[in-house]
Amino acid sequence: MRSIWRTLDRGTHSGIAAVCFAVALIGVSYGATAVTSGFPLWLPIVLGVLILAGGSEFLFIGIIAAGGSPIAAALAGLLVNARHVPYGLSIPDVVGTGWRRPIGVHVMNDESVALALAQPDVARRQAAYWISGLGVLLAWPGGAAIGALIGTVVPDTSVLGLDAVFPAVLLALVVPALRARATTLRAALFGAVAAVASAPFLPAGMPVLVALTGVVFAARERGEDAAPMRGDADATPKRGGDGAAERCGDAAAERCDG
Structure with a gap:
């Protein structure tokens, strides 16, 4: 673990610490919300350890608190967590193999993926x-436990503005990646606009899935950019096959004329 820690620079260490702190703060809000909604103290802690996905957990708690069935709440949570599919496709080289893979998949979340993609090489x-994923695994249920304990004292933690910390940290993490490619920036803007436009009409967590349309936009744009390159490749004269036969035919004709 120490060697992995030394692989990263001080700035990345600070970023991971900030992410874990932000996650813990949101966990406090989550735990307090769950307890004040009538759920037992242990529920947000267990969900935090076993699910480790804040958006789907908030949605799960909210649907049941509003009178929905546990099955509907679970299906909604699974739908929100569908964003982990493109996450896994974007970082197949860091999740691990063998016995490490189930743990690596479990600690996959918005923060760990964003921090991983911001690094320049595979080792980093x-x-x-792994450091951010395991850190979130401790910070999220830990914050939920604290929030559950103080939920009766501060029943509405949203008045403290804790919810703004998490998106602010994520924005700081993704900004460097947006500078790398114009396609990435356009895809992010497309997904952000789609998410904001759909937010008034969809339940919490669903606009995140709508934002994934930016990935489709980027894939289509790259396909259009690659099409002219394929056309140029098809127009390149071939050196073998018929071209060689034509040269041989020309040479034979010259010998016959001679």
Whole structure:
């Protein structure tokens, strides 16, 4: 673990610490919300350890608190967590193999993926992913436990503005990646606009899935950019096959004329 920690620079260490702190603060809000909604103290802690996905957990608690069925709440949570599919496709080299893979998949979340993608090479991506993922695994249920304990004292933690910390930290993490490619920036803007436009009409967590349309936009744009390149490649004269036969035919004709 020490060698993995030394792989990263001080700035990345500070970023991971900030992420874990922000996650813990949101966990406090989550735990307090669950307890004040009538759920037992242990529920947000257990969900935090076993699910480790804040958006789906908030949605689960909210649907049941509003009178929905546990099955509907679970299905909604699974739908929100569908964003982990493109996450896994974007970082297949850092999740691990063998017995480490189930743990690596479990600690996959918005923060660990964002930190991993911000690193320049595989070794740093692996270090950032695992340190932040395990850090969130401790910070999220830990914050939920604290929130559950103080939920009766501060029943509405949203008045403290804790919810703004988490998106602010994520924005700081993704900004460097947006500078790398114009396609990435356009895809992010497309997904952000789609998410904001759908937010008034969809339940919490669902606009995140709508934002994934930015990935489709980026894939289509790259496909259009690659099409002219394929056309140029098809227009390149071939050196073998018929071209060689034509040259041989020309040479034979010259010998016959001679």
